[in-house]
Amino acid sequence: MIEVLLICILALCLYTVESKDLLFGTIALSAISLLSALLFYLLKAPDVAITEAAVGAGVSTVVYVWAIKATERKDIS
Amino acid sequence: MIDRIIVGLIFLVGLWGLIGKRNLIKKVFGLSIINAAVVILFIMEGGKAGSSAPILEPGVRDIVDPVPQALMLTAIVIGVCVTALALAMAYRLYKATGSFDIDEVRERLDDGHR
Amino acid sequence: MNAQAKRAPVAAAVLSILVAAAILWPLVAFDGPWPRELGAYLESRGLEESGARNLVSAIYLGYRAYDTLGETIVLLVAVSGAIGMIAAAGTTLAIDYSYPAKDGAVDGGEAEKPIRRKAKKNRTDLIEVVTGKLGPVVLLFGFYVMLFGHVSPGGGFQGGVVVASGIVFLALGSKGKPGGGLSSASTLAKLEAAGFAALIAGGFLGLASGTGFFAPPLAGTSPLGFIIALNTVIGLKVGAGIGFLCVAMLGEADYD
């Protein structure tokens, strides 16, 4: 179970880094946060799970979405 | 063992984003990922040492080590703060130069006055 | 952009990845037993020494509260720095607050005047109504997480983040009207400053009662009250700070 979650996270990380659309990257990143929150819950760390869900998937996504919307969405380099 | 290797790979993917990608936002993505990898590693290993969450309800025995969890709470929050500040700077750089490409940003700033 | 300049980051990344892989290997491969002394000590003595059932909270706000102080300071600096950078960029922020960026901007300047954005056409009334009604509920839940962090998962920080999202909901719900109440930027700035001041004052309380800086005052009694108080203060400060950041950002960007 843990390995499956980790492999999903790894795949999402690859997508985040390689995707041409930064907004999709951000969504993948918040999915990573949610999956790791689930992972932390399974690993008997409910406090960390709540924090990761609230801070990682919540606050940091808002900040990323703000930055991308205020500038440009495509990674053209 | 295999789970730790996957976490190590996540770390390396983050490093690739941080250094190999030229887009500023991608670099911040990479930073978030390497931070998350260390957090996962710490919690995962700490979680193997017991069988129940560290909340002392009556009858709870054999808890996992709570110290890594408390440390990682701090690390997660600090990671997000770094992300927010880095993005605010990237935003200002974009406003100043119109680009997210690190080399282009440097060139355009060099052309103007420093 | 010549080919060499394009290759340089890749070369640097490959080098770093190779080094990092070599560095990570001993850490990943290490398979010794997890040291249990600290966990065992906390399992037997933690509740008695801190009064909190949730041992993570006991460490986070008790044993190692000083680290948490540092963490809230990091958040304070990050939030005020980020807001300062956004405000100084001359963007239209829906707030009446500005980081004094240059000499002239200290006493006012343009940024001091509230610039209100009209409600977006595509932000339907439905969303405003729903978020506006949902806001107080989320706030309430945030306070619950904040206040019961010592017995169940959660605590000041997590509760604060939930409070922040409640504040964002309130702000979304009140778009178009002059943002008043809890979601107005100056209220949030005041709340954050007051929270920080209360946190530092709490640190000095221990000095005044003779137990030391950032120690639970009143030696000999259970520190549980101190932990709950810290939870609340940190929650308010974090909620105000993050809420402030999010409200500032919402005022700028185009959200659908």
Add this chain to the structure above:
Amino acid sequence: MTGIAESIMSPSDWAMMPVALPLLGAALSLLAKAFIKKGPWASLFEYLGAFVGLALPWLALAVLAPLVLSGGSVQAIIGSWSPLVGISFRFDGLTWLVDMLGFSVAGMAWLYSVGAGPKGPAFTTIYLIQASALAATAATTDLFNLFVCLEVLGMASYVLVTSSEKPGAFLAAFSYLMVSAAAMVFFLLGVYGLYRLTGTLSYSSIAAALALLPDGGGYTAVVSLACISAAVALRVAVMPLYGWLPDAHALAPHAVSAVLSGVLIKTPLFALSRFLLAMPGGGMAGQLFGYAGAITALGGVIIALSQKDAKRLLAYHSISQIGYVVSAWGAGVSALSRGEAVGYALLSAAFLHAFYHALFKGLLFLTVGTATDAAAERDVYVLRGAGAILKKSGERLPFTLLSFAVGALSISALPPFNGFVSKAALSYVLKGRWEYIFLFIAGIGTTASFIKLAGIFAPPKRGAGIAAASSLPGYTAKKTVMTAQAVLALACVASGLAGPWFYRFVGRLLSGGHYSIGVLRLYDLDSLLKTGGIVLAGYVLYKLALTGIGKRIAARIRERPRGFHGLFAAFSLGLGGLTLWISFFRFQ
């Protein structure tokens, strides 16, 4: 005095004051920002906060001085929790000295900022938080708390660098943030490794637990040690980890540059020495840092000599001078970890130079900042006659020129200024090592580049330089600016005259009274001849640098390719090299 002080608070409470008081000041200033916003009352609270945060800690240092002078120290757990889990800190001679270094420059630089900007309660709040984090870093003996302290320190400095609002400053701060945040992730990996092995976080218990392990922790311990040391060394800007510094220090506001160069690159170094001295293998790491320091001293000065921008030139000198400090520091850590008491002499010389460098480099950044602000020109080849320009802006007596002269003579190690004393102490302790030769050559380069920098105050040549000195931007001389400069200049002179005594004082504090340093002989014929030789060689080097070939080489060095990814490549090389070095000596 001690009796009264102890009736107020216990020594362990006083020991927390250098951390707590700046935080209290920051809270006052933040309240002023949020509730009053502007007007005289806001300024009043802001200044009150700065007074509480930057002046009152001196009271705590005065109270604690007798304790640390008698070789005592305060060791306690913050919040009096169980020592197994709680955060331990240690206030000893080293902490006292590092705090003194920090508050002397931070106070003066803040005073300067009142006149020259950036101003306002928001700036003061973050500035005070940085001061508090400096004191916390100097005192902590807990690994994770060191992580938090370094993060607070870093956060505050990223924000302060951008407060100059120059577009280049954002790139500088972004690069600084990314590379140091990435390094802090490696630091966290190191914490993981050591916690995984030992299950504790305070230095002493980690060392004790590692000693119990059959192979001392093996490669896991080595890698963790290397990660942590490399992450801290990045903050110190030892070569090859220096790339982030020149831009950040050159583009920050002048007051912030003074603190960054004077204090911020040194506090982590002395915090690291605590850690390295506790760890097995720490001495070897220290030795490698020492060697890197000697190379840094020479490399930094070569690049500095080629610079055009006045503040960038100073920034490269900071790298060079920190190289001096690190070379003696590394040798000292290595000697102490082998149990050789001479390490105290080395460490004392390192601290002496760190402190004196903080004073004169702070002074140089402030005075050069004033001159370049007044003239609105930063190119050292173009700007001439800064003294006359300052006079026009309302400076009746040439305070800035005199202060600059003191700073320049100090860094060029001319008697009787303080740089002369600290460099004499460094040559005294490093004599007979190869590092000594490097530092000697670097001294020649330093003199040459300050002859070059002093050109900005030279009278303009006809038809060259700033043509219209009459049509200047509205710069007016300010009292706070001149006071801050004058105080630092006086401190440079006074600490130079009291140098030999102060060196013994530092030695006594660092060794806890166990080791007494021999008398430093300053004004004998040998050292005066050497100084004369360095000045002469420096002048020749300066003239050489002005020839056609010299200018071409300078341009070559100045415009060498520098990029964002280079910072990471350098960090990886440093980290890998350090790991190999420690494992080679541990497992040979």
